Amino acid sequence: MTIREIRDAIRSGRQSAAAICRDALARIDALNPRLNAFNTVAGDRALARAEAIDRGRDRWRDAPLAGVPIAIKDNICTRGLRTTASSRMLEHFVPPFDATVVARLEAAGAVIVGKTNCDEFAMGSSNETSAFGPVRNPWALDRSPGGTSGGSAAAVAAGLAPVALGSDTGGSVRQPSSLCGVVGLKPTYGRVSRYGLIAHGSSLDQIGPIARSAQDAAIVLGVVAGADAADSTSAPEPIPDYAAALTGDIRGARIGVPRALLEGVDAEVAQANAAALEVLQARGAALVDVDLPHARYATPVYYLVSTAEASSNLARYDGVRYGFRANATDLRAMYGQTRGLGFGAEVKRRIMLGTYVLSAGYYDAYYLKAQQVRTLILRDYDRAFERVDVVAMPTSPVPAFRLGERIADPLQMYLVDVFTVSANLTGLPAINVPCGFTRGAAAPKPGEPATTAAGLPIGLQLTGRRFDEPMLLRMADAYERDTEWSRQLPPIPSR
Amino acid sequence: MLAFDMPPALTRDDAARIAALAQLELTDEELDLLARQLGDILAYADQVQQIDTTGVAPTASVVTRHAADRPDELQPCLDRDAALANAPDPALDAGLFKVPRVIG
Numbered sequence: 001m002t003i004r005e006i007r008d009a010i011r012s013g014r015q016s017a018a019a020i021c022r023d024a025l026a027r028i029d030a031l032n033p034r035l036n037a038f039n040t041v042a043g044d045r046a047l048a049r050a051e052a053i054d055r056g057r058d059r060w061r062d063a064p065l066a067g068v069p070i071a072i073k074d075n076i077c078t079r080g081l082r083t084t085a086s087s088r089m090l091e092h093f094v095p096p097f098d099a100t101v102v103a104r105l106e107a108a109g110a111v112i113v114g115k116t117n118c119d120e121f122a123m124g125s126s127n128e129t130s131a132f133g134p135v136r137n138p139w140a141l142d143r144s145p146g147g148t149s150g151g152s153a154a155a156v157a158a159g160l161a162p163v164a165l166g167s168d169t170g171g172s173v174r175q176p177s178s179l180c181g182v183v184g185l186k187p188t189y190g191r192v193s194r195y196g197l198i199a200h201g202s203s204l205d206q207i208g209p210i211a212r213s214a215q216d217a218a219i220v221l222g223v224v225a226g227a228d229a230a231d232s233t234s235a236p237e238p239i240p241d242y243a244a245a246l247t248g249d250i251r252g253a254r255i256g257v258p259r260a261l262l263e264g265v266d267a268e269v270a271q272a273n274a275a276a277l278e279v280l281q282a283r284g285a286a287l288v289d290v291d292l293p294h295a296r297y298a299t300p301v302y303y304l305v306s307t308a309e310a311s312s313n314l315a316r317y318d319g320v321r322y323g324f325r326a327n328a329t330d331l332r333a334m335y336g337q338t339r340g341l342g343f344g345a346e347v348k349r350r351i352m353l354g355t356y357v358l359s360a361g362y363y364d365a366y367y368l369k370a371q372q373v374r375t376l377i378l379r380d381y382d383r384a385f386e387r388v389d390v391v392a393m394p395t396s397p398v399p400a401f402r403l404g405e406r407i408a409d410p411l412q413m414y415l416v417d418v419f420t421v422s423a424n425l426t427g428l429p430a431i432n433v434p435c436g437f438t439r440g441a442a443a444p445k446p447g448e449p450a451t452t453a454a455g456l457p458i459g460l461q462l463t464g465r466r467f468d469e470p471m472l473l474r475m476a477d478a479y480e481r482d483t484e485w486s487r488q489l490p491p492i493p494s495r
Numbered sequence: 496m497l498a499f500d501m502p503p504a505l506t507r508d509d510a511a512r513i514a515a516l517a518q519l520e521l522t523d524e525e526l527d528l529l530a531r532q533l534g535d536i537l538a539y540a541d542q543v544q545q546i547d548t549t550g551v552a553p554t555a556s557v558v559t560r561h562a563a564d565r566p567d568e569l570q571p572c573l574d575r576d577a578a579l580a581n582a583p584d585p586a587l588d589a590g591l592f593k594v595p596r597v598i599g
Contacts, residue, residue, distance in 0.1 A: 043569065090541075092581075093581055094580070094581065096573055096577035096578065096580060096581070099571065132519055157553045171573070177570060189557050189558070190557075190558055203555060203556050203557065214583070229565060233558050234560075235554070235558075235560060236560060237560070251560050263560070294546070297542065297543055297546065300539060300540040300543050301543060303536065303540065303546050304540055304543070311517060315517075315518075318518070319576075319583060319593050320582075320583075320594055321581070321582055321592055322581035322583075323581070323583070325583035325584065328595055329595055329596065330595050330596045330597070331594050331595050331596065332518075333520075333595075334594065334595050335518040336519060336520030337520050339517075339518055339519045339520070340519050340520035340521055343519075345525075348519060348521070348525070348529070349529060349533070351517050351519060351531060352510065352513050352514065352517060352519070352529050352533060353533055353536060353537075355513050355516050355517040356533065359513065359516060365544065366537075366540065366543075368553055369543055369546075369548060370540075370543060371553030371554050371555055372548035372551040372553050372554075373543055373546055373548060373551075374553070374554040375548075375551050375552055375553060375554045376548070376551060376559070378554060399530070410532055410535075410536065410538060411532075411535055414536075424552075425557075426557060427557030427558075461562060
């Protein structure tokens with residue numbers, strides 16, 4: 001069901017919020033053992049909340065999300081509900097406060113059904129760095145759902161929740177949305193408060209909605225967006241009516257295509273993206289070539305900047321105030337052992353890299369240099385947006401890859417982020433729009449397995465001007481009006 | 496100075512020095528693996544060194560407008576019991592976090 005269908009059903013009395021909640025919980029119960037999308041299912045809490053909404057139906061009548069089940073990524077703090085960041089370090093952490101987005105969702109009537117699995121501290125691109133095991137892609141259970149918000153994307157794709165929140169530091173909302181075939185929006189930096197989001201890269205992190213349509217993403221964004229006294233980087237810009245922007249009319253809109261950047265993209269991904277742009281063109285948008293000469297450096301710049309920020313943010317996990325503590329007889333040893341045992345391999349790798357690039361003698365060569373190139377990437381986009389309204393490219397260069405296929409080589413994993421990290425470095429909003437499924441590349445010889453599996457989702461990414469989420473959502477919605485991709489449900493055997 | 500032609504290969508000792516800065520106790524196997532992997536990642540990141548950034552200001556933040564200042568007034572904050580509730584070793588009566596011995 002869409003958010004509007006749920007609202008109408010509850011308003012008219014056709015269905016209770018409790019019944020809708022029970023349906024979602026039953027589906028989670030049946031399919032989560034296959035998908036591992038949730039770290040924590042909050043069944044009792046969710047039902048109590050749904051029943052309270054039913055009892056106060058008049059009061060909740062105009063609340064935009066009254067009775068809408070929502071899944072929250074497990075790095076977003078929920079008061080009284082375990083929040084782990086998929087790390088041993090926080091395995092038993094129960095936040096004493098709500099993230100601002102959680103408070104806003106609940107004030108709008110949303111019903112939190114659980115906390116979704118993700119890469120540990122949102123570091124990874126495949127969900128395999130989670131301390132609680134990888135999420136499985138609902139379209140192919142032996143494949144990655146992407147990362148880091150893989151649990152949120154898989155939950156929405158499999159219909160375990162109509163909408164979810166993820167967080168996006170280098171593509172962590174958009175890339176799993178692409179690999180799972182759902183809509184995922186990273187808002188402009190500052191559009192949504194980060195208060196209560198477990199920090200990864202503070203100049204890059206942004207919370208965003210994952211949904212089955214641009215309309216549902218627009219409704220959720222409208223609820224969580226806005227300035228917050230608890231986050232000094234949150235933006236005071238007024239919040240437009242995002243749902244009202246979905247007019248279907250994109251005549252005259254200009255779409256920039258950075259062709260030079262697209263080398264090495266999987267052939268089926270490239271083909272589906274080109275076809276999607278034709279659909280938008282047929283609706284009256286114009287395609288324009290743009291050049292982003294520094295965007296090809298975005299991945300190394302991102303891994304220098306984000307790991308530096310992460311190494312600083314993760315200094316707080318020292319075994320003193322919360323989280324895991326190793327037994328040791330003196331304080332220094334307790335710090336070292338707590339962090340050595342509490343963090344997984346990818347998190348340690350990033351803390352090490354970040355510490356190195358910030359250390360005396362290397363700061364100028366790596367961190368400062370990366371920040372200067374970040375400026376050049378920003379200028380490229382500013383220049384492009386003088387001529388176009390959005391920039392289009394694939395969200396991921398490849399469809400969902402097999403679990404285990406890339407995890408042994410960190411660099412191969414980092415390269416998956418090539419098209420998503422620029423939006424974080426520049427702070428620009430970007431959206432994944434499902435635009436097709438692989439047909440499966442032909443086998444090299446008859447009788448051999450095909451080189452790509454068939455039926456894997458493909459995504460188109462649109463990046464917009466600062467605070468121009470309305471344009472991204474309008475274009476995504478216009479595309480959905482002409483296509484059926486985002487309405488597909490994966491056939492998952494329940495055991 | 497630091498305009499590398501080649502990125503430095505990292506040794507286990509280098510990795511151990513970084514780990515000490517980061518307060519991470521790692522095994523010898525982890526140090527060897529990380530020395531190699533960080534070396535690979537830095538070699539890849541070396542392409543950034545080739546870009547001319549003369550006179551380019553660094554970007555540390557993309558915030559263009561901050562939320563307005565607010566008056567400096569006392570506000571309610573987390574109460575002490577709630578703050579101690581997740582502590583591995585709280586001294587609830589004293590309202591303190593306990594840690595192992597600091598000075599020999």
